[in-house]
Amino acid sequence: MATRTAEMVDRLRPAYGLDEDALLRYARDNVPGFPLGPVKLTVSQFGHGQSNPTFLLQVNSGVSVQRYVLRKKPAGHLLESAHAIEREFQVLEALGLHTQVPIPKVFSLCTDVSVIGTAFYIMEFLDGRLFTDPKLPGLTSGQRRNIYNETAKALASIHKVDPDAIGLKKYGRRDNYCKRQVERWAKQYLASTEDGKPYRNPKMLELIDWLRQHIPLQDSSKSVGTGLVHGDFRIDNLVFHPTEDRVIGILDWELSTLGNQMCDVAYTCLPYIMEMKYGDEVSYEGFEMTGIPEGIPSQAEFLTEYCIATGKPWPAAEWKFYIAFSMFRGASIMAGIYRRWIMGNASGGQRAQYGEKLANAFIDFAWGFINLKSVLPDQPPSLARDYSNKFQGENGDLKVASGRFLPSSQVLELRQKLLKFMKDHIYPMETEFSKRAHSNMRWTVHPEEENLKELAKREGLWNLWLPLDSAARARELLFDRVDFDSQGKWNNRLLGAGLSNLEYGYLCEVMGHSLSAPQVFNCGAPDTGNMEVLLRYGTKEQQQEWLIPLLEGKIRSGFAMTEPKVASSDATNIECSITRERDSYVINGTKWWTSGAMDPRCRLLIVMGKTDFNAPLHRQQSMILVDIKTPGVHIKRPLLVFGFDDAPHGHAEVSFENVRVPVTNILLGEGRGFEIAQGRLGPGRLHHCMRTIGAAERAMQLMVRRALSRKVFGKLIAEQGSFLSNLAECRIELERTRLLVLEAADQLDRLGNKKARGIIAMAKVAAPNMALKVIDIAMQVHGAAGLSSDTVLAHLYAVARTLRIADGPDEVHLGTIAKLELRRAKL
């Protein structure tokens, strides 16, 4: 249950008796709007919280009652740098003046200790709800989910603040935050335990050593992942609106500074691992062990929500450090609180007596966490975030639904927009685009395609394929994390909408309905795969030169791996040579089926070749960036698929004759080609599958329309029994394949490329084979028209057929599936 903020006060404790007359004099002079006439002042102290004593001031003028909050330093001797009231005031004032971060408004800071004995400040009283128990008892599961999602967003709102822009440039040193914090809290722990009260735990000393040895690399950075840090961000420091599930105030900024923001995130996640209990407890297990209350997202989901709101990379690799660090800091703080309890000046009341017990629990849990085998999935899970239980059908009606693959409201909204865009702009242009592709202007771009791209960009239907974690790297490297609006939404459309692969699946399918659609939304192959390579493996300079124009849709690209002379389904056979000569690499070889290389906008080729013919088999290959205009690159001819040349995109045979490029064009380093190929192919293969589902869906629509309008032998085709069973079979195959593809996308999101490779291989085989069957029946129903170019069916069929070979033939994927199956049997 929530507690109203006004109910959090106890009766004023005698140790903190304030000089009320002096206080009133000060407030009248310094707090805007404070009643000037005689008033009755009632002072009561908030019992919640352990740090700076905080008081509710009720000022009754006889006409009205105004409420303020006063926060001061504790009396007595204080540990160095603790209880910095002045800093709290500074950060709150800056945030209040310049940002939308929800905080109480501050009125006045008093550093004159003669007024009430210590420095203090006065701020607005927020009437709202506080949740002191992170399990949120007494709330519905929907409310719990909202509260956690809002918590993630509130934290993100702090982390998106640019401290330089709001006068907090010197609020702290940004680099080496964890390193400095480990030393600071270690020192504090040693000081708090210097005479054995509380007991100095040797496991804490080992923990300090472990932390020193595991400080994340990015901690030394001044820009990446750093910014404003709250320092004590947890649900019970948030005031929620009295009736709505939204944060109206973030409290307790005593430990705020500039530094590594992931520390805040980990600290917020502690209830998942350990429960803070003040009493003679035996177990402190967090709700990941005791069972997550219904509605509260898992730790990974909570983190995903935060990563989406901030655009930060998935922190799996360093998560052990951040959690252990939070526990260690908690232990040090608790030891300090216990010490103050012994000395008689703890501000949080009776609970301080349990400080020593809690400090030791923190230390034990830190070690328990460090010793876990795995703490987070490799990739963010696809989200159950803000999933409504209403599913919007194709015709816009809302149906109540539940289940695993229920799109989020964000995805549903994008899908509706996409369907409308397809209806209004894509389908009407298909014939026109096709006419140009068969004319002598075939290798030029129809101007309307460029117009539609601009329209798609404006409508937010741009680069939707771009996965959250890949976008995060570009955000850090290229955009300096400034591409958010005040609500925390990404306003830089270049980096997509922050979707997971699963979420994109629902949209990619829609694009697959038309062969003209993907490039209009900058979601076409091979550009998406190439952008993914640059996002994941490109240097900042490579990204600036090639990735940005690709993300903008100003240029296109090709991927040149396959060679006419060798069986290229096994890429170890590739013979193209990439030879280092001083500051250049020289490339020689012939490629074919380089899709997109015929396009007049194509500027970049990612070429796979061998840098070392004598290295171990999978270390011979490298990938290198080649400007298509480099001397020695010859586009020899377009290849045809069943007579379709796919103009203006095309599939080219390309020769490379002594093509010289700078050494800085190598991707990731020599011998890393296979590694990159693995990263590139997973999502790209699934995109093909998703579009293939869309193509099959289009064929179903055409099939049914034809069957309902064409009579054969006196009856509509739709009344012929053979057709009805074919139709039903097609629907069954289509639905089961869609589920397989969504499952593969979900596993890719949750488990990563490597662990999801089996199911991705299944989807890659199943989708084109299903589509070929469905399109084949659709063509059959159309009679001769189905084989002509008067419908899209023949072209859809040709594309679906190529997918049984392109991106690896069926046999290779079947081999992968079988191998995994046998391996499982041996375990």
Ligand SMILES: Cc1cc2nc3c(=O)[nH]c(=O)nc-3n(C[C@H](O)[C@H](O)[C@H](O)COP(=O)(O)OP(=O)(O)OC[C@H]3O[C@@H](n4cnc5c(N)ncnc54)[C@H](O)[C@@H]3O)c2cc1C
């Ligand atoms: C339309 C289209 C677009 C393409 N776009 C690109 C592109 O942009 N960039 C690029 O580099 N390539 C592209 N390709 C090429 C494609 O990736 C290759 O064709 C594919 O990898 C197979 O290589 P291959 O043609 O050399 O066939 P091969 O390696 O010679 O294989 C021939 C056949 O051998 C059989 N086979 C292979 N391996 C096994 C096995 N392990 N077990 C049993 N049988 C097996 C299969 O039946 C296979 O079809 C494209 C191809 C097409 C048709």
